[in-house]
Every structure is written in structure tokens, then in C-alpha cells.
Amino acid sequence: MSNPVSALAQSSFSFDDFFQRHTCPMLLVHASTCKVMSANPQAVKQYGWTLTEFQNLALQDFTLAPLEDFGQKPEGQLRVPQKAIGGQVFQMELTWQTHGETVVVTARNMLLEQALQQELEHQISQMQRMAELPRLLYPETSMDAIHQTITDAAREIIGAHQAVTSLSENQNWEQMLSALSLSEKYAEYRDFDPPPTGKGIYVMVCENNRSMRLSQSELESHPRWRNFSEHQDTHPPMRGWLAVPLIGRDGKNLGLIQLSDKYEGEFTELDEIMLMQFAHVASSIIESSKMLHQIVSTERRMNVALQAAEVGYWEWDMPTGNLFWDEKTAELMGVPLSEFSGRIEAFYDALREDDQSRVMENISHALENHVPYSVSFRVKGITDHHHRMARGRFHYRDNGTAYLFTGIIMDITERVQALDQLQESERKLRELMQVQKRFIADAAHELRTPLTAIQGNLDMFTRFPHIPEQDKKEILSDVQREATRLGRLVNDMLQLARGDAGAVLRSDELELHQVVQAAWKQIERVSEHHTITLGPLEHITLEGDSDRLKQLTLILLENALKYTPEGGTVHLALQRNQNCAELRVQDNGYGISPQDLERVFERFYRADQSRHRGEDPGGTGLGLPIARWIVEQHGGHIWLESEVGKGTVAVVQLPIQEPEQD
The missing domain is CATH 3.30.565.10 (Histidine kinase-like ATPase, C-terminal domain)
Incomplete structure (x- = not known):
């Protein structure tokens, strides 16, 4: 079998090219003395010493553990702690191959792999936090609380020090409601609450219903940047900016979510995709919560209507069998009071046939069990969309015999329709959440496949740096193909995410x-x-x-x-x-x-x-x-x-x- 280093040296792609361009730190070490003879750019970047400084060091000088078997075997692998020029310690995996008096050493930073694992766990945590948002859909949860929870969640999911969620009706800036979420870094600014002017760069996000992601320098050079106007002395300082629109089911803008000062580094394209998905879910929750609060408000208004006697009253004298209706009851039952016979049979006859048995069973249950009576029904001659509800109770003598049955009747059509709408909204929201969960799961799976292929191929380079040239070309070809596929996949996902968020095409x-x-x-x-x-x-x-x-x-x-x-x-x-x-x-x-x-x-x-x-x-x-x-x-x-x-x-x-x- 030919020597891989010799084969490289004889090829157009020389070992020196391979050594200099390798993505992992590489060292050439003297087999007997362990003196460093050369270091590639990645090694200079990893450890901090210049090439000249490296050549004055031996491998033992920056390795904090015994180099067992190193140089004694033609090839091998071990994990040892090593230090950089500033004293920082890394856990490194060293792989070596000996060729005469030269040992080729490839170093692999284990902390980097741990960082990748932490990033994956962070993304899972983001998805879990997003899945918790529907718990906000309760009537007792105020819109202010929902607004603040969404803002806190957006900041925590992406990992930023600042978040603002603003809601507006038809971009009415004077009535815009804003919720602010700041980390401890900006605790002194938590009382900051300037009125929106409708002139800042954030307006572009609402006008175009498109997300924006800018570094701090890009933000400050943007023509719509206002530098907080007269509030620049009291506004928390910004570092980068990511903003996405909140879009309703009808495609109209509801407001926007803004983030600034990411915990680490700049906002990325993946952050933008995740925040757009979050905004899509948040928009549905905001609209559904508004509808839910409207339903609660409608019910309160109905109570007021009851107090104002907008209900019918009825009374059944059981010993005589006489049934009394007032005018409102007769109206709701669809029977003119002048034609009402005054008997319980007239009530049953007015019911739609498919509701009669249920109403009778409910009355019998209330009578036998001494419990209140409550039943909804429809009446003949009135459209199926109109619903009535009767409520009442039996009055009993001391011997337990019922002698009177009294109650009220009301029109509950609005309540039934509102409940149907709420159930339909809940069904759509659950379907949306299922789609989001399936999309996230599919996306995670599809992203993992090319990343695994790329990592596997690069590991081959790390473990076997002197494999035949043809194998190297095939590995590089595989890496290039998977990287191209990964880029295409991210672009496609971003486009679909914008579509899901309600992006509108120009016409x-x-x-x-x-x-x-x-x-x-x-x-x-x-x-x-x-x-x-x-x-x-x-x-x-x-x-x-x-x-x-x-x-x-x-x-x-x-x-x-x-x-x-x-x-x-x-x-x-x-x-x-x-x-x-x-x-x-x-x-x-x-x-x-x-x-x-x-x-x-x-x-x-x-x-x-x-x-x-x-x-x-x-x-x-x-x-x-x-x-x-x-x-x-x-x-x-x-x-x-x-x-x-x-x-x-x-x-x-x-x-x-x-x-x-x-």
C-alpha cells in the first residue's frame, strides 16, 4: 500500500495544500523530540501562538497530561487537556500518524462538539416553549397578561436581552399597545414606556408584513432609523435588531415583535425563521383570545339583559295542569298569546319533534331528583339557527309532592353561535399547532440528515488524513453536495415560513x-x-x-x-x-x-x-x-x-x- 503523504506530495493537490487548508488544527511534530516543526492556520487560530513561536515549543509544553504511546506507535489516538497562549484549557482529541521522523498530528476540539449538542438542546427547548403558548387561551387571562407572556416568551425562546411586542388596529399608532420584556442587564429601563410615533423603522415591518434582521451598524445606517428621537437618553441601548410582523387570519397586520441584543453573537437566519413561526402562533392566540373575551363580554351583556327583564316567565300549576306564559315567552316560543291553550301539551307541541323527547326527559330528571331544570331547544316554525333555553325549578310540599314548576325562557342564539365559533377556532388552532409541530419535527429531521453526512465525512478526514486521493475527492464531493442541499433546504424553509406568516406577493x-x-x-x-x-x-x-x-x-x-x-x-x-x-x-x-x-x-x-x-x-x-x-x-x-x-x-x-x- 502506498504512503498517503507521498501520494499527496506527488499529486496536484499537495500535502502542503491539504495541511494548510484543513479545517482542524494540525501540527507536524518530530518523532523523537516531540518538537513542533510546523502548524497550520487552524492550529495558530486555536492555540494563539504564531508559527515561529510554535517552532520553539514541544508538544509537551502545552499538553497538560502524559502523552502515553505518542510516537511509540505508528498511529494512534488519545484525549488530553491542552492550553492556549492565554492559558485557556481545551479538551482535545489528538490523532497521529508517523511517517519516518515526522508525526502528523490532528487536533479535534471536544468543546466544539459539546457546543453543537447544547445548540440542539436549545432548539428543542425553544420548540417546547412555543408549544406551551396555547395554555393562554382561558377567559380569566387578561389581554395584558397574554401580551406580556408572548413578549417574555419571544425574548426567552430566541435568547435576547430586549423584546417589545406592539399591537395596533389598522396601524393606529396613537392607540398601539406595547409590552416590554428586559433581562437583568437592562433592569433599570423596565419603566420605559414611550408613546409610538409611527415614524420609526419598525413601521416598515407593519406596512410590508415582512420580517427585518439588521446588525447594529446596518440599523444605524438605515434611512428609516430615528435613533429614538427625543427618547434616546432614556431608551435602553440596542445591539442588533430582529423584527417580525403579527398577521391576522385575514392577512391584515396586527402589530409586530421586536428583539435586540442577542445573548451571544448576532441574530441569525435560523433565529428569524423561529421568530416568524412564533409570531404565526402568537397571532392566532391573540385573535382567539380577543374572540374569547368578546364571548365573555357577550355573556355579561346577556346577564344585564336578564336583569332588564328581557326574558320570558312561565309557570305551571301542576294540580290543575294550567300553564302560564307571559308575552315574551309566547314570542320566544313562536305561538301568539291569543292562540295559546294554557296547557303543558301546548309547550310540547311547539317544540321541534327531534327535541321533544330530550326536553321531556330533562323535566322528568329535575322532578325526580329535586334538581334545577335547564334545557336548550328549538321551536317549530323558526329557523334551526335560533335556540331557546328554559331554566326553572320545582316547588315541593312537605310530603315531597311537587305542586308548582316555575322558570324563565331566553334566546340563546348568540351564545350558541359564539360557542360554535369558539369551537371552530379551537379546532383550527389545534390543527395549526399540529401542522407547526409536524413542520418543526420534519425540519429537524431534514436538517439533521445533511449535517450528519457532512460531519461524518469531515470526521473521516480527521481520523484518516492520508487516505487515497480518489477517496478524498469523493468525500469532498459528498460534503459539497450535502452543503448545497442544506442551503437549498434552509432557503425553501424560510420561503414557506414567510408564506405561513401571511407574506403577500406583489402584483x-x-x-x-x-x-x-x-x-x-x-x-x-x-x-x-x-x-x-x-x-x-x-x-x-x-x-x-x-x-x-x-x-x-x-x-x-x-x-x-x-x-x-x-x-x-x-x-x-x-x-x-x-x-x-x-x-x-x-x-x-x-x-x-x-x-x-x-x-x-x-x-x-x-x-x-x-x-x-x-x-x-x-x-x-x-x-x-x-x-x-x-x-x-x-x-x-x-x-x-x-x-x-x-x-x-x-x-x-x-x-x-x-x-x-x-
Whole structure:
């Protein structure tokens, strides 16, 4: 077997290149004396000594434990504490290989791995804290408390010293409500409460319903930065800024969440994604809480109505069988008082048939068990949407015989409708939380896969720095492919997160055929192994976002190419179909099975590997969900038609708004 160092020395990619560019600290040490002969840039960065200073040191000079077996064996591995120039101690894993009088030492910082583990645990903690937010949905929880809890949670989840949540109705800055959350670092500013002016940079987030992330220098150089105006002497100092909008179910802005001064480093793209997801959940909680408080307020108003005698009174004399109704009772029962017979049978006859037995059972239960009577029902001749409630009690003689049954009747239609709305809102919120949990779990899984592959390949370099050149090229190729996939995955996730948060596309008049043709040219230039045809290409003008529509076309073309074997054909066409522009991308590839076809628009879903019968095409599983989001934002529809072994057709229909006639 050839010597790897010699092989490197003879290749175009020399050992010196490998040594200098390696991402881990590396040292060349004399086998007999353990004197350091050379150090790569990562070693200089890790330990702090210059190359010249290193050459005056022996390995033992900065190793705080015996170097057992070092240099005695041709190769080996051990963990020892080592110190840097400033006295800082690191737990390092040393891997060495001896080549003549030279020992190649690779050092691996175990603290870095611990930091990565801590970051993963931090993200899990963030997700758990976010999942706790729905507990705020209780009538007794005030809006101020909900507002403050959301602000505290946002600061703690991301890890920042400052957080402000502001709520407004239609961006009415004079009536904006703000909640402030500060760490102990800024405890002296906790009474700071300046009135919003509607002129700061934060207004851009509310106006555009888009997040913003700026370093402190970027913030101070921004043209909308106001430097707190007259409050600059009392405002806590800022260090970087991250802001995301709060968006209602109708797409309107509810306010925003702002963070500043992250615990460690600058705000990252991952922080932005996490805060956008948090804001999406917080917006739902704010709206649902408002609805819940409105329901409670409605119930209080109903109590006031009861006190004002806006109820009907009834009385049943049981020995005689006579039933008394007042005018309000007769009105609510849908029976004119002049036509009322005054018998209990008249009450039963007025009930809808499917409610009669339940009402009778309830009356019997109250009579036999000496408990209050309360039942809701509907009456004949009145729409199903109108509900009544009767409440009352039996009066008993000393021997336990009931002689009188009295009570009230009221219209509870509003309460029933409000309860139905609340239950529907709760159902939607639970569905949203399930979607968020599934998205977070899928995202964590998908992110872990390329990271694991990258780490595994880099570990191979660390453990076996002198592997054959061909193996190194394959490892580097794998790392590059997984890093590209990771970047694409993060970009796709950020785009979907913005879509979930209610991001609105711009709308301009555009020539759709030109957008489609540009996408076709872009793909056609780089596709060497497929035939890509275009036509018919009908001239169509519509309102939309040209960048997103081009992205849509590229997604469909790239998908078709991924799942079409070399030598296959992909055809692109654009035609008018009644009042719609119909875009079709057709391939003669492997096709999609019926069970996969039902799920292709789910996030992170990819068809079975056997579909493409070869190497994984490397998709993120987010292309078609993004395509569907773009189409739906344009008011259109998208679907796939496919047959295994014959190919797939992606069909998009976008509405064409006809010009108004003069």
C-alpha cells in the first residue's frame, strides 16, 4: 500500500495544500523530540501562538497530561487537556500518524462538539416553549397578561436581552399597545414606556408584513432609523435588531415583535425563521383570545339583559295542569298569546319533534331528583339557527309532592353561535399547532440528515488524513453536495415560513409568456442530457408577481428533469383555457404511483426511491409545496396527472382578469 503523504506530495493537490487548508488544527511534530516543526492556520487560530513561536515549543509544553504511546506507535489516538497562549484549557482529541521522523498530528476540539449538542438542546427547548403558548387561551387571562407572556416568551425562546411586542388596529399608532420584556442587564429601563410615533423603522415591518434582521451598524445606517428621537437618553441601548410582523387570519397586520441584543453573537437566519413561526402562533392566540373575551363580554351583556327583564316567565300549576306564559315567552316560543291553550301539551307541541323527547326527559330528571331544570331547544316554525333555553325549578310540599314548576325562557342564539365559533377556532388552532409541530419535527429531521453526512465525512478526514486521493475527492464531493442541499433546504424553509406568516406577493401587470420563456431558456441552457421543447406559447397578459411565477415554472421543469431518465423529453406549453392561463409541463419519465400522487404537495414528502430507479436526485421535498403556495397566492389551481412508466403532467391554471369595458 502506498504512503498517503507521498501520494499527496506527488499529486496536484499537495500535502502542503491539504495541511494548510484543513479545517482542524494540525501540527507536524518530530518523532523523537516531540518538537513542533510546523502548524497550520487552524492550529495558530486555536492555540494563539504564531508559527515561529510554535517552532520553539514541544508538544509537551502545552499538553497538560502524559502523552502515553505518542510516537511509540505508528498511529494512534488519545484525549488530553491542552492550553492556549492565554492559558485557556481545551479538551482535545489528538490523532497521529508517523511517517519516518515526522508525526502528523490532528487536533479535534471536544468543546466544539459539546457546543453543537447544547445548540440542539436549545432548539428543542425553544420548540417546547412555543408549544406551551396555547395554555393562554382561558377567559380569566387578561389581554395584558397574554401580551406580556408572548413578549417574555419571544425574548426567552430566541435568547435576547430586549423584546417589545406592539399591537395596533389598522396601524393606529396613537392607540398601539406595547409590552416590554428586559433581562437583568437592562433592569433599570423596565419603566420605559414611550408613546409610538409611527415614524420609526419598525413601521416598515407593519406596512410590508415582512420580517427585518439588521446588525447594529446596518440599523444605524438605515434611512428609516430615528435613533429614538427625543427618547434616546432614556431608551435602553440596542445591539442588533430582529423584527417580525403579527398577521391576522385575514392577512391584515396586527402589530409586530421586536428583539435586540442577542445573548451571544448576532441574530441569525435560523433565529428569524423561529421568530416568524412564533409570531404565526402568537397571532392566532391573540385573535382567539380577543374572540374569547368578546364571548365573555357577550355573556355579561346577556346577564344585564336578564336583569332588564328581557326574558320570558312561565309557570305551571301542576294540580290543575294550567300553564302560564307571559308575552315574551309566547314570542320566544313562536305561538301568539291569543292562540295559546294554557296547557303543558301546548309547550310540547311547539317544540321541534327531534327535541321533544330530550326536553321531556330533562323535566322528568329535575322532578325526580329535586334538581334545577335547564334545557336548550328549538321551536317549530323558526329557523334551526335560533335556540331557546328554559331554566326553572320545582316547588315541593312537605310530603315531597311537587305542586308548582316555575322558570324563565331566553334566546340563546348568540351564545350558541359564539360557542360554535369558539369551537371552530379551537379546532383550527389545534390543527395549526399540529401542522407547526409536524413542520418543526420534519425540519429537524431534514436538517439533521445533511449535517450528519457532512460531519461524518469531515470526521473521516480527521481520523484518516492520508487516505487515497480518489477517496478524498469523493468525500469532498459528498460534503459539497450535502452543503448545497442544506442551503437549498434552509432557503425553501424560510420561503414557506414567510408564506405561513401571511407574506403577500406583489402584483403587477406582466406578460406571462415572456416569464415562461425566460424560465425555459434558463433550464434549456444547462440541460445536456434531456430534450426540452417549448410550445405552443400563447401571448397572455395577467396580474401577478413575475419573479414568483418564474420560480414556479423552474420548480416544475426541474422536477420533471429529476424524474426523467437521460435521453428523455420534457415539454413546456402555455395556452389560454377560457378565463385561465394554463401552464403544462409534461415529461416521459418514470411517473408517480397513485398512493404517492395524493401526497406530493405535502412538505418534505418525496416519492419512493424506486420511482427514479437510481441515485437520489437530492430534492428537499419542498419544491411542490412552494409551487402550490405561489399558485394559490395568484388565485389559481395546480395538480399533477401521472401514470407509472409513461410520465407526468403538471398543470397550473391562473385566472386572467379581463380589462374593464369603458
